[in-house]
Amino acid sequence: MAIEVKNITFSYPNSQVTAVENVSMTIEKGERVAIIGQNGAGKSTTVKIMNNIYKPTKGTVTVDGINTKNKTTAQIAPHVGYVFQNPNDQIFNDDVTKEIDYVLRYWKLSEEEIKRRREEAIDVTGIRPYLEMHPFDIPLPIRKFLTIAVVVAVSPDYVILDEPTAGQDLWGCAQLRTVMDYLQSKGKAVLTISHDMEYVAENFDRIIVMAHKNIIADGKTKEILYRPDILKEAHVKPPLSAQIAQAIGIRTKVLNLKELTAAIS
Amino acid sequence: MGVCIEFQDVSYAYPLTRKAAVRHLNCQLETGKCYGVIGPNAGGKTTFCNLMRGLCPNFYGGILKGNVLVNGKNLLEWEEEELSVQIGYVFQDPFAQVSGIKETVFEEIGMGMENLGVEAEEMIKRIVEIAKMVHVDTLLQKNPLALSGGQCQRVAFASILALNSDIIVIDEPTSQLDPEASNDVFEIIDLLKKQGKTVIIAEHKVDLLAEYCDEIIAIADGSIIAQGSAREVFADPVLREKGVRIPQVVSLALEMEEAGTPFCRMPITMEETIRMLKEKKEGK
Amino acid sequence: MTDREFIESFRHYQKKGNWWCDFHPIAKLVFCLAFGFMSLIVFKWQAGLAIFILAGIIAIFTPARKTYFITLGVMFVVGCLFTVVVRLYVHMGDPGPVAFYLFGKAVPKAAVISCLDLIFMIEGFLGIFMTFFLTTEMRDLCYSFEQIGMSPSATFMVLSTFSGIASIKEKLNSVRESQRARGIETEGSLIVKIKSVLPVLFPVIISSMTGVEDRTLAMDARAFAANGKHTALRKVAPAKPVEKLIAVLALIICVAGSIAGRIYL
């Protein structure tokens, strides 16, 4: 049960410039993986190939054994959920519950099933206080949790989060952790693209580093964040606590402030 | 240093809402200083910036109580057009700030000045100068619609700075940008500070704010809960109660205190923290 | 073009180096409108053909000649042939001198002439308009109108219409991508497509309309509402007397030609 990506190459339809060159990776069910790297390194393209929005020009992608070559994006959606950066591209109902129910009704699920999934999704994403508001009246960062609720209601085995912490405040980040713990408890895999190194160090145990259109490193978070050469090649800075630890010569591999305080005293 | 913006017991409610967005704001902003505005989403940060620029009564409607003074003159007396020259405003979404009617970055930067009737020769001089300052001088011939997020935001900055406003209000400029582009934006803000302009930035990236701002204003559920120098405000416990994000170096210092090895002074930037930790290591 | 030359080009009038492209936009517009409407009013193949040839001659001396003849060819096939076939079908078997036989039925000479009138009317009208639209930039035309009193808002609306059409297509693609990733099928049989119209069309319209609010604020921040004197970076040379003369001449020919055409042909 995994997403296998075997040396895929992709170039946009009307341009010879390749966006991604011969990338291979495997995401097991229940894993928590973060893809980091500079803009233009091919992160978004690789992820969009995994949930079949783009079809690779070379190489194959299989989701739980299903080859995505002759499947449409919508057929892969029940297996791989995608939360986009801009929630406004998806919302078209004038009511929160209708928005969450739409896809479930589209797949002709039973009414109780729809109700159960919708209530669970609303509780997990914490948008219950905003149920009566019009989706476009809800402030943008909180509206993003509506699109997360839609994906949670579909409950695919693999969930992709594209820059989830962009524009989020403390409440938002805490709510995001609850969502990720809920997905972890259901045994779902969570894959994210993010520039927020603190969020990545805190929540993900495996990191894939991408630069100039292919993968340059793939390993445990603790190893990758303490390899200055890899991070330099990917133009990525380690989290603040790691930077301080290295600056004052602490040997233990520190990932967050708590570990740093313990290491200092 | 004169007071350029003053809030006198300002309360404001957006139209069609039951609750006021901001209640009884009182503060004075001095010319030439850089203010960081922090606080949770929907806490009133953006309303605070809108009030300053006069968008809240003029554009959004709604009910305004108390008055906002810009350079001593009540906002409601200002002419629309004068306001856009007096106060520059840069927004969150880089792509919404592209006019779409200009085919090169050069003309895009000049659009503000064209509207104000600035002479062509003066326009060309200012555009070249500002483009260099904002590092878009290599993109002058590119089409604005084909730029990346970071480049778009810098072009938006350039077209506002071209109007030579003394006060610049910036509402969450880096929330859609990657770390590199965010640093470019804050470098521009640093240059503005050096030119003696008053800069007000609402932002979530608190670590960057701590390094660049002279004063911090914390706003949560509609009222100012703390205002003062960065060092005082970040150490203030009320911030943590109201869920306001504080820089990591400050939370590190607070945790060090709990662990019994406090810092002598509250650090604000990473370099400072490293220096203090090194001294502590030799001291032991 | 190096940056130095590019910036220098704003110090004097825009020049393209071709006599027809540098022809003053409004004078050129009057010239083309005059002949276009003459072809419409006279509605005879002789007038239409004459204008079509005139337009062809002008087009040959401009850089846009290749696109001119390709577009015209496409217009001819798509526009006229379908109408001619329907018209001939209706007039099959009418009385009057016979031009030729089609499927055993007599096709009268009058029907053929009325078809020729129609074809050359459209070709003449199309041809002269094409010589205008392929060789003048919309922003230069709007600039010239602004010089004779059109309000700058009108220029803004016309120019942002064209860029709006391009950017809304991009928006449509990103909305399709996110709705497919959510599980809504957009490719496939006709019923599937019709069912997907609402979830695809609505987010584009609603998010671009609510997006107008941010764009209005951004334009307002650039003193867009200023109603004082406007200056411009891109300037077009004012109309030379000879250009005004040509425009007036074209008007006279149009009026005279229309009356003459109506009486004699």
Added chain:
Amino acid sequence: MNGKKRKKKKMDNMTKLLIPLAVAINMLAYNVLYSTTMVILGDSIGTILVGAVCGPGPGAVVGILSNLVNVIKNPVMIVMLPLNVAFGVVSGYLSRKKIFIRLWKAVLCTPIYGFIGGWLSGSIIFLAMGGDFWGNMASVFVGIPLFNAGVPKYFAMAVGQLLFDCIDKAACLILVYLIIRSLPDRFLIKLPYGKYVTSKQYDESEVEF
């Protein structure tokens, strides 16, 4: 448009930006709807929408600009200019009667739009074609059979056009109604005719400070 009296506030910025967007919506709806349904054109959705939320003036300008864009591709369309303008103006006046608040009221007005878009546009093309049929679905399926059944050519063509156009306009009105209902009230009340299209009324008094 800029000849308006000084007292009446000049067309505000929001409407100036909404008009080009509405023209783009016309083009987009045409591409999406016409390619899938072959019957519904949807190229007047933007004009009706702006007419309904901003008033007859802006609606008319959207009609003019939509027509201008079509003229560049096919200059003969310039004869259609008055009709496009009519769509915008009619939507503005109907919106004052609050027809876009109830779905049945909006659909009830289809014949008005059908008459402009079908009967009048048919007559203009009829004249332009020198009093004869031309190649489109309406005349082939309805016009010519009626003509063969003895109905005079002009009426046969006009009825054909009217029927086909009513289908298109009914769909457009339903879509415009749904779009307006999906737009948040806070956005609508900033528009000149926002008060005519928002159903919920809010009183200013009991806002808690």
